[in-house]
Amino acid sequence: MTETVPRPTLEAVAARAGVSRATVSRVVNGSDGVREPLAERVRRAVEELGYVPNQAARSLVTKRHDAIAVIVAEPETRVFADPFFARQLRGISKELTTHDNQLVLLLTEDRDDHVRVGHYLAGGHVDGALVFSLHIDDPLPELIQRAGLPTVFGGRPDWSGGRGGVVYVDSDNRGGARDAVRHLLGLGRSRIAHITGALDQTSAVDRLDGFRDVMVDADPRLVVEGDFTPAGGEWAMRELLDRCPDLDAVFAANDLTAAGALRVLREHGRRVPDDVAVVGFDDMLPIAEQTEPPLTTVRQDIEEMGRLMARLLLRDLDRTTAADENVGGTPSSVILPTTLIRRASA
C-alpha cells in the first residue's frame, strides 16, 4: 500500500483495464450491471496484477477492516467552524482514499464523550486512529492506548516520556514563532505583544516558548492568553491595548486570532502596520489574504501534515500485518518546517 509494499491497488487495476475504479469495484464484488467484455478485461487485470480485493480475501489474510478512525478532540461545532480541521482532514482523506481505506470521523459534543469514543475504538471497528487537537489532561490517549490501536497524533502530545513509541506529526511551532518575532524586531519594533493559543495545547505552549526565546526580558503584561478563535483574538487585543497602549507589534498564535486582533486595532484607530505590526501563524487561505491589511504569517503545511499522519499510520499497519517482515522499521515522528510569508501587515 505504501512505496515499500508493492501491493497492487484498485487504481492500478482500473488503469490496466482502462475502466473507472467504480467498474473494478463492481466486478470484484460480484455486482451486476457491467457488460461482459468490460468485466472480462477487469478480471484479466486483477489476475495479471495479483490484486486482492478488500473485504473478501484480503481482510481474512490481514485481519484488517480497511478503516481508520479520525478523532478531533474538539466539539463538532469547532471542527466545522475552524478551517484548520477541514484542511487537515483533506490531507488525511486524500491519502486514505488513495489506499482504499475508509475515513471514519468520530464526532463528539464534548470531552465527556471521549469515553464513548474509546469504546468504539476498542470495539474492533477500525485498524488504527489519527488523533489531533489534543488538550493536556485529555483522557483520550489513555483510552486509545487501552484499546490497543496503532495511533498517530497530529501535534506533539504533552507527555514527555513513559509511553514508548508515540508517533506524531507536527510543525516547528517554536522555530516558526522565533522567526515571526525576529521579523518584528527587524522592523524596528520593540514593544512586541503575544496573543497565545489555548495553553492546554502543546502547539500554543511551543509558540509561546518561541516568543520568549527571542523576547527574553519581555514585559509580562505583553502576553495575553487567547484560544485560537477570532473572538479570543478580539478579547485579548482589547486587553492588550488596555494594559499596554504603547505596544507597536503583535504576534498572534494563529491567523484566526490575528483576524480578530486586526478588527479591534481598526476599531481603536490604530493603523496596521504603521502603528502596530501584526504577524499570524498558519497561512490559512483565503483568510490570511483577505484580512485588512493582508496578513504576514508563519506558514505551516496543514494538508501535508494530515497526509503524512495517514501515511505513517498505514505504513505502521503494513509493517505489523505484512506476511514478510522486510517492510522497514518502526515509523518515527516528523516535524515539518515553517516559512514566514510576508504580506502587508508587518
Next chain:
Amino acid sequence: MTETVPRPTLEAVAARAGVSRATVSRVVNGSDGVREPLAERVRRAVEELGYVPNQAARSLVTKRHDAIAVIVAEPETRVFADPFFARQLRGISKELTTHDNQLVLLLTEDRDDHVRVGHYLAGGHVDGALVFSLHIDDPLPELIQRAGLPTVFGGRPDWSGGRGGVVYVDSDNRGGARDAVRHLLGLGRSRIAHITGALDQTSAVDRLDGFRDVMVDADPRLVVEGDFTPAGGEWAMRELLDRCPDLDAVFAANDLTAAGALRVLREHGRRVPDDVAVVGFDDMLPIAEQTEPPLTTVRQDIEEMGRLMARLLLRDLDRTTAADENVGGTPSSVILPTTLIRRASA
C-alpha cells in the same frame, strides 16, 4: 432511549449522583481516579435507576454497537464548504449524544468511494445509517439496502416506489418555492427568473416544480440550472442577464446561490430590490443576514431535520431490538413546513 422507552441514560445517573457524565463513565467502566465516596454515590445511582452501561452488558442484550453511520453523498471538500451540512450534522450529533450513541461520519472523495462505504456499512460496525444529499442514480441506497441496515434519509430519495419502508425527513420544498414566487408576484414582479439547484437532487427538482406551479406559462429562458453553490449562482445570474435583461426578480434555489446572484447583479449596476427582487431558500445564518442587501428567503429548520432523522432511526432500532414489543409502529417519513422570512432583498 426515546420517550417511548424509559431506559435510564448516563445523564440520568449523573444527575442523580450529582456528578459529571465523565465521572459516571469512569466508574461504570472501572477506571481509576474517582474518589471512593463519589464512586459509591455513582454505583448507588446506577443501581437505583437500573442503568445498564453501554458496551458491557447492554450490547450483549441488544446486539447493538451504539454507533450510527452518517453519510453525506458529497466529496468531503463540499461537506466542509457548505454550512448546510454542518447544520444538519449538529442536529444529528446532539440527538445521538443525548442517547449515548457514537456519530460515525464516513467521508469520501467522490462517488466511486461509495462502494467502500457500502463495505463498511455491511461490516457490522454500526447499527444504522443516516444518509443525506443523495443524487439521482447514486449507487449508495442499493449498497445500504444490501448491507441490511436500518436507514433514514435526509431529503426524499428519488425512487418513487418498489422499495418498501423508505423513511426520510424532508422540508416542504415545493410549497416553500410556491410561497417565494407568490411573494414576488405580490410585489408586482412579472419577469421572475429561477436559478435551480443541482437537478440530480430531489430538493432542486421539487423547488423547480413549485416555481412552475405558480409560473405556469413562464418563459423557459427564465430558468437556468445552478448547483447550490455561490459560484453556480454567479454563473447562472450572468447567463440570465444575458438572456433576459428585462427580468425583475430572481428566486434562487438556496441562499448560497442567491449570494452569488446578488454579487453579479451589483456588478451589473442592478439595484436590489428596486430593479431586481431576490429570494433565496434555507435562511442560512449568518449568510442570509450578511448579504448586500439582507436576503428574503424561505426558512427550513435544517438542524431540526438532522435531529429528527436521528430520532426516527433510534426509535426504529429500539422497536426492532426491544425485549417487549410495545414500542410503537414502524416510523414514517416527516415533511417539515417552511416559512418565508422577509428582509430587504424582496
